[in-house]
Amino acid sequence: MIRSRPFSSLSIRRPHQLKGQIRFNSTNTSTTTEIPKSSRSRSAKWARRSLVTGVVVGGLWTYDNQFNASAVYRSLITAYIGLVCTIDYKINFSPSNADQIEALHERVAGRLKWAIDTNQGLYLKLGQALGLQAALLPRPYREAFGHVFDRAPAVSYEEVIGVFQKDLSLNPLDVFETFSKQPLASASIAQVHKATLKPRLGGEGEKGKVVAVKVQKPAIEKQMEWDLFSYRSLMWMCERLFDMPMYFVAKYVSDQMRLETSFKNEANNARRCAELVAQTPELKDDVYVPRIFGEAEGCKESDRIMVMEWVDGCRLNDRQQLEKWGLNLRETMDLAISTMSAMTFSWGFIHCDPHPGNILVRPHPTKKGKPQLVLIDHGLYISLPREFREDYCTLWRSLFVLDVPKIETIARKWGIALDANMFASAILLRPFQVNKNKKNAEKNKIPEKNQYEQQVELKERMKKMLENEQLIPRELIFLTRCQRMMQANNQLLGSPSSRVNLTARWASIGYTNSLTGSRSLNSVGISRWLKDRLDAFVFRFTLSIVDIAFWFTLQKQRFLPKEKGGWEDKLQKQFEAMAKEEFGIEIDDTVFLG
Template identity: 90%
Template structure:
């Protein structure tokens, strides 16, 4: 009431001025509110417009990246706040929350995220159990795109529809993966060359969204790896650039076609394999089929998956011969060619009865998108390492480990390369019993050990990422067939061939001297004896499997269990890599 009393004592002119100012102040307030409302509405319209454009014309590439950034930030904050000694009993729940968020991003974004999820899934063997469970699904079949979208890829890349090129073309895909799907078709009379009329072919078509999403997805992947390294002080980003470049190559079907042709040429130069391993023909410009980065035409070849034991037995194909061929093929690629198919899961290695050798298997290699070439020096070191493991040349093993920037106990390094327990140094001291630690303490200790192991990340050969993956996949393939093949010995023999081929110059007494010449002979003898002993143990294991039905698990299963136990005891790593068995 006081303000009114005071105004009443003022002169009329002053009262009028005050009333005028007080009434004119209200429109200003309403004007400011309206301005903010207009700004909010315009911002909303702009965001909605950008979202609609991104969704309609950009395959939601930006939206996917923002989704990834949001989940990445959420997971980071969750770890920063809740990964602490005071919450040690809640760490399992923390891992489960983060793993489920990452799984959600992969399932929602699809496309190239499935490939990146597979890379994470393969590394999940070293991660806590919730991650292994979350990433186990990424090897399953991916959803297909509609026939209209397939026709759109043909129109954009070739200015033609599928029926302009093929006599018939299946509207429904026969298989669908993360970045492409496969349709069955028949060639027209003027395609494929003489005698190819009506030839059945497989047409691989890239999903149209991949082209727009790829760079955004790879940028998101690299950003997450960089952020994780900075936030958690773990060497993770050093592989991101290499993996990104390989992923980029995998989306180019011209690159895949060239890989397939080169693989066929190298097989033709390998007498041990050339009749028993087959690469389906790729139809390109020379055969009258136009080539594209998103469309590839290949010969159709019928066969079963490498791990289809039931079908192999129906065809009366020997499981050991079949698996020996598959392992020999991958070993020849690694140690002799230096040109490696890096996705050897069972769906990419088919088997059929040999067309000309009755009762014998023939391996068919498909999906040649992901290959790596090994630099000569690295391939020579890798061959030398495998051979050194069998002749127990400890100084050479440790020299190569240091050269590669890996600080690791020689026993664990050898076992990691062979994927089987292996002792090059006998530890005679009895180990002290270590008191049980909390999950928090275990994972902090593991982090420190991993940092120490990767002491110089710049020296670590990036090729090891894919080589280890290939070795583990072949081990898993062997396990799925009941471990019929002596994988380690077969791989070692090919390593020895690669080692011998890498030697330059004469190895005669006159050239290298008596001491080196004698060492060569001794190493060769030890190598043969070691392989013989392992082969004998392997044979006894097979007999136990055959005559003792209660004996569960094959050779590879036993090696894997021993390796897991050694990893946990020696290095504090709990390994469970059933993701490789898909």
């Protein structure tokens, strides 16, 4: 018989008496679990901190995403990729992993490519800047950076309207009679729309004139400084961790990038280029710079919006269209090379992005059967200091008169420690022997090494070559790029032009114009006068020899269909072989063929 206790006799504990104690009863078994006060307190604190941290991080991410064009997030991606790549190299770049070096490069190059593709925008431009050195990097990097010259995704028409409203307090149709909602071209920092002017714009007789409207992508303004900071940080980190001179170009490249995002700066560059073309008799009628519409024509100017004359033409490397128009390929390419050479050696004001999409060709409006070049996209220009331009002119001319002491003097002045033959070849982008004292072939023969040993040796050679980085003219970065792009343009048309000779002739013009004072016999004396005449003879003779070799190559192309590759292709192969043999560098800069 079970007896129940009266309710009043049960022991009831109040809540405060149960604090810190939980009791479970089951028949005759009693278990007690106690939670210490300090543990509960710590758990609560961690929970509150986690909640606050989550709210703060979520708020910052939302702000960065919605109002800052994800600039901070993009920088964190860069920092993460940089850290992972650094750790990977530090662990796996070693003699014991010599057979895995190629796989290491592929992993790192893949991560860098992913970062560029993910971030887009200015990272495509920075990728192009890194691509300037891609020719000297292992194969996976050349492949990774090859895509940065391709078309970039466009932004929506609503975002274009936002740029107009913020910069001009207007909509596109308040300014133009018509305005294409879809861009006709899109690049890394801007896109181009086709429009027609309203009657009140452009002056009398301009009603309905077709124009190109270049609009900067809205995110660029917010992302630029963060992106440039990330780029400089990566260059600094690479120099510190890997002991390679890389950071010395970072500030110069950053400054050029800032200028390239200013459309007022681009408009000024275009106007100045047009003036210089008009002052150059050899180019005056054959090169055209589209008109920029600014305040004088009733168009408001902005750093993110630019209006220019619309000009139809084909890309410089569109061989099929050029032949359809009946334009001579050699005349077309000679004109393009002469234009870039005049900029370099005569003007000292250079369009530094001469890829085929920025040099258009059309049938000449007044000269039947002749080509006319149309220069567009004037965002990236450099100005050469007078002393550097004179040295550069002198260097080119010295290469053809075989003035070895002068070549070596300029190399030392620029802080570059290179064999004279290799330095000359790097400037000309073709094999060139200025020093005939060759060592015995057996002494020059380099024993076969594994990938680790090869790349360690290359690093040491690069450090030696750039032994005094403060003296290296930063302008050489873009000049070399321009030369390589023009060589690539020539290759894509089948090498119809003798690029080196044509460039050298313009260098000689620049050299002559840079001379101060009279060079007559009475002024300089018999010795200097005779030396000038001898140099002039050697210069013309050397160019003639190269012209003859070039002519024979053209004939072989014409009469021997199986003969593959043009003049520039042969020069490039010889240059690549020379670079590998004498300097241990494998060059393959097909990223410029586009």
